[in-house]
Amino acid sequence: MQTRTDPPQRATTIDWTIAVWRLRIFFRLIAYLVRHTLHGKLGVAAAVILTAMMAQVTLNGFLKPLPPTVAGLDGLLFVVHLWLLLSASSMILCQFAKAFLKNRDDDPLVAHPALFAASARNRVLASIPQVGIIFTGLFFAYFWQQLADRLDNLWVAIPVHLVTTALLVFFLAILVGSFGRILLRFASQRGIRNPNVLVNVTGGVAMAIFGVLLLAIIIANDKAVGALESIGNSIAVSIPIAMIPFAAALAADEGRWLALMGWLGLSALLALWGLRATYRWSLVAHREIPIDLASPTRRVFQSVFTGLRGKWLPPGVWAFWRKDIVVPYSREPKRYLFHQVNLLWWGIMAVVLAMALRNRGTINTEFADTIPVIITIFAMAIIAMQNGLNALGREGKELTWLRPLFSGQQLFGRKLAINWIYVLVHSFVYVTVVYAAVTATSLGTSISSLLLYATGTGTVFAALATAIGFLLPDFECGKSALPGSTTVGKGIYLLGALLLIAMTGASHLLLIAGVADAGFFAGMLTFGLVCCSVAFVLIAAAAFRQYQGMEI
Amino acid sequence: MSDRRPLIEIDSMTKTYGDKPAVQDLSLTIDAGQIFCFLGRNGAGKTTTIQTIVGQKNPTDGDVRINGVSVGSLEIHGEWKRLGYLAEQPSLYDHLTGREFLLFLAELYQVDPSRLSWVEESLKRFELESEADAMIRTYSLGMKKKIALLGA
Numbered sequence: 001m002q003t004r005t006d007p008p009q010r011a012t013t014i015d016w017t018i019a020v021w022r023l024r025i026f027f028r029l030i031a032y033l034v035r036h037t038l039h040g041k042l043g044v045a046a047a048v049i050l051t052a053m054m055a056q057v058t059l060n061g062f063l064k065p066l067p068p069t070v071a072g073l074d075g076l077l078f079v080v081h082l083w084l085l086l087s088a089s090s091m092i093l094c095q096f097a098k099a100f101l102k103n104r105d106d107d108p109l110v111a112h113p114a115l116f117a118a119s120a121r122n123r124v125l126a127s128i129p130q131v132g133i134i135f136t137g138l139f140f141a142y143f144w145q146q147l148a149d150r151l152d153n154l155w156v157a158i159p160v161h162l163v164t165t166a167l168l169v170f171f172l173a174i175l176v177g178s179f180g181r182i183l184l185r186f187a188s189q190r191g192i193r194n195p196n197v198l199v200n201v202t203g204g205v206a207m208a209i210f211g212v213l214l215l216a217i218i219i220a221n222d223k224a225v226g227a228l229e230s231i232g233n234s235i236a237v238s239i240p241i242a243m244i245p246f247a248a249a250l251a252a253d254e255g256r257w258l259a260l261m262g263w264l265g266l267s268a269l270l271a272l273w274g275l276r277a278t279y280r281w282s283l284v285a286h287r288e289i290p291i292d293l294a295s296p297t298r299r300v301f302q303s304v305f306t307g308l309r310g311k312w313l314p315p316g317v318w319a320f321w322r323k324d325i326v327v328p329y330s331r332e333p334k335r336y337l338f339h340q341v342n343l344l345w346w347g348i349m350a351v352v353l354a355m356a357l358r359n360r361g362t363i364n365t366e367f368a369d370t371i372p373v374i375i376t377i378f379a380m381a382i383i384a385m386q387n388g389l390n391a392l393g394r395e396g397k398e399l400t401w402l403r404p405l406f407s408g409q410q411l412f413g414r415k416l417a418i419n420w421i422y423v424l425v426h427s428f429v430y431v432t433v434v435y436a437a438v439t440a441t442s443l444g445t446s447i448s449s450l451l452l453y454a455t456g457t458g459t460v461f462a463a464l465a466t467a468i469g470f471l472l473p474d475f476e477c478g479k480s481a482l483p484g485s486t487t488v489g490k491g492i493y494l495l496g497a498l499l500l501i502a503m504t505g506a507s508h509l510l511l512i513a514g515v516a517d518a519g520f521f522a523g524m525l526t527f528g529l530v531c532c533s534v535a536f537v538l539i540a541a542a543a544f545r546q547y548q549g550m551e552i
Numbered sequence: 553m554s555d556r557r558p559l560i561e562i563d564s565m566t567k568t569y570g571d572k573p574a575v576q577d578l579s580l581t582i583d584a585g586q587i588f589c590f591l592g593r594n595g596a597g598k599t600t601t602i603q604t605i606v607g608q609k610n611p612t613d614g615d616v617r618i619n620g621v622s623v624g625s626l627e628i629h630g631e632w633k634r635l636g637y638l639a640e641q642p643s644l645y646d647h648l649t650g651r652e653f654l655l656f657l658a659e660l661y662q663v664d665p666s667r668l669s670w671v672e673e674s675l676k677r678f679e680l681e682s683e684a685d686a687m688i689r690t691y692s693l694g695m696k697k698k699i700a701l702l703g704a
């Protein structure tokens with residue numbers, strides 16, 4: 001009996017297995033066609049554009065007054081927009097990966113293709129936070145304020161602001177990425193072998209573009225409203241994908257649940273697409289800008305190690321100061337100056353733009369006065385990151401020389417000390433420059449508040465950056481002034497820094513606008529300080545534990 | 553009978569890389585002043601053992617003690633300070649000059665400034681004087697090894 005019943009069962013099992021495998025092969029074929037063929041990529045692009053167009057159509061209904069929302073809907077809208085925010089973030093990451101990482105494979109560089117791609121990519125990645133946060137934030141305030149204000153609901157408006165800002169950063173990244181690709185091809189055709197040329201050309205062109213933009217705003221002061229509005233309309237038409245959050249919000253607001261589910265489904269697909277493209281990237285540290293292409297030339301340098309020691313600091317602090325700060329910058333002063341000029345340039349431009357927007361009545365006086373504070377804190381975050389995240393990673397294999405001498409706590413203490421000194425020295429310079437811009441533009445930010453914010457946040461940023469750099473080091477990064485931490489480490493720091501910047505800026509705005517009193521302000525800052533202290537202690541403790549068991 | 557403890561004690565040390573054993577149940581004792589030669593086949597675990605002694609690797613099992621202090625304890629840094637180790641492939645701060653590298657280590661080891669003339673004398677003795685102010689990255693392998701030896 002068994003011999004009669006077994007063969008059909010086996011046949012069913014085999015058929016089922018074959019069917020499953022056929023299905024898997026079919027889906028793999030689709031995935032391959034979508035990801036690796038021209039028509040597949042065009043299909044994805046068409047789908048995204050069609051989605052955006054549908055959102056655009058839906059938005060036509062947005063221009064009418066919205067019905068009053070009920071309280072129960074607020075929570076749902078908040079969740080919806082958080083989800084959309086995640087989706088948009090994934091898309092941004094995906095586009096970053098597509099635009100910059102893939103250059104390794106398909107750029108026609110004969111010699112060191114990865115080198116040029118890495119150089120351009122890192123340059124762009126370093127510029128994106130500055131350009132993106134400052135300019136999209138300010139332009140958003142101008143172009144999108146009216147549209148977003150139509151959503152007469154705080155819980156909807158905040159995520160919409162966030163998503164829209166993120167998407168504007170994304171489109172700016174695409175523009176910069178496209179320019180990068182053109183630059184790489186140009187370099188390939190001209191036989192340019194020095195990435196410094198690419199870096200300088202990119203930086204120069206970016207500064208020139210925004211310089212012209214700023215000049216145009218100032219010159220066309222009276223005519224700026226109409227001109228900028230028309231630019232804003234063009235941007236709104238050309239980036240219809242940014243309408244998805246609005247469309248979803250509207251669908252939820254009006255109770256069109258099927259449409260809402262459709263938007264959520266599309267967002268989920270986009271999120272999956274983005275995550276799939278970027279998860280490998282997020283797990284490893286990307287290499288920093290490789291500067292030395294040619295064989296090093298022999299040059300002679302005067303020793304900066306004089307044997308002098310500070311009396312008030314633990315032994316070794318000044319030795320690390322000379323090794324990590326003085327030597328790299330004094331040997332390559334152009335690089336140091338480029339960093340500083342770049343940072344100060346964006347700060348000054350943002351202050352001037354704040355003045356222009358205030359004069360046009362786009363933003364109120366209190367908001368304009370808060371911008372220099374945010375700019376100063378932002379500069380502190382950048383400068384603390386440059387010498388904090390690579391606190392351990394920059395040692396590389398040379399850590400073998402330090403390991404016998406210092407425990408984790410001792411080495412950490414010395415690195416933290418030099419980062420604090422570095423950040424505090426620069427805070428005075430930045431405050432002076434920003435205050436000069438504030439005075440020239442008749443903004444009302446006081447030098448004492450700038451100094452207080454700069455030194456206070458600089459101290460916190462330096463501590464956090466050094467701790468994260470110790471916990472998540474990238475030992476392949478041997479350069480100073482470059483964040484030598486893993487991608488996760490950089491992400492954690494940037495996230496924490498942005499939160500701190502936003503919280504401090506918002507507290508300052510509420511205080512000077514008279515919305516909150518000094519007690520609230522002090523409470524907010526104390527809360528932030530306690531949170532940062534707890535995070536610092538936890539990260540540092542984990543880093544010490546890791547250092548003790550570290551193998552070189 | 554002397555009550556002095558051995559300078560280096562390895563006590564049933566095992567070191568594995570993943571599933572692959574590099575050193576298994578090694579025990580040995582080295583006294584102060586003793587010249588100890590460490591021989592073995594390729595892959596026998598000689599380098600791993602030395603790296604474990606100087607703190608570059610951690611023993612998977614067993615213990616290593618220097619002057620009676622276990623390498624797993626926080627007090628070990630005081631003992632490691634007194635050891636010198638020249639690796640096969642020396643890792644040096646190649647953005648420093650040879651002179652700066654030695655002065656940097658001297659500062660970390662808190663060498664008295666009055667004794668820093670030792671650096672100049674050593675550079676001269678090792679025939680590195682003319683290259684002492686050039687960056688280490690421009691050195692040949694032999695010169696790098698000389699600087700590493702001086703550093704150790």
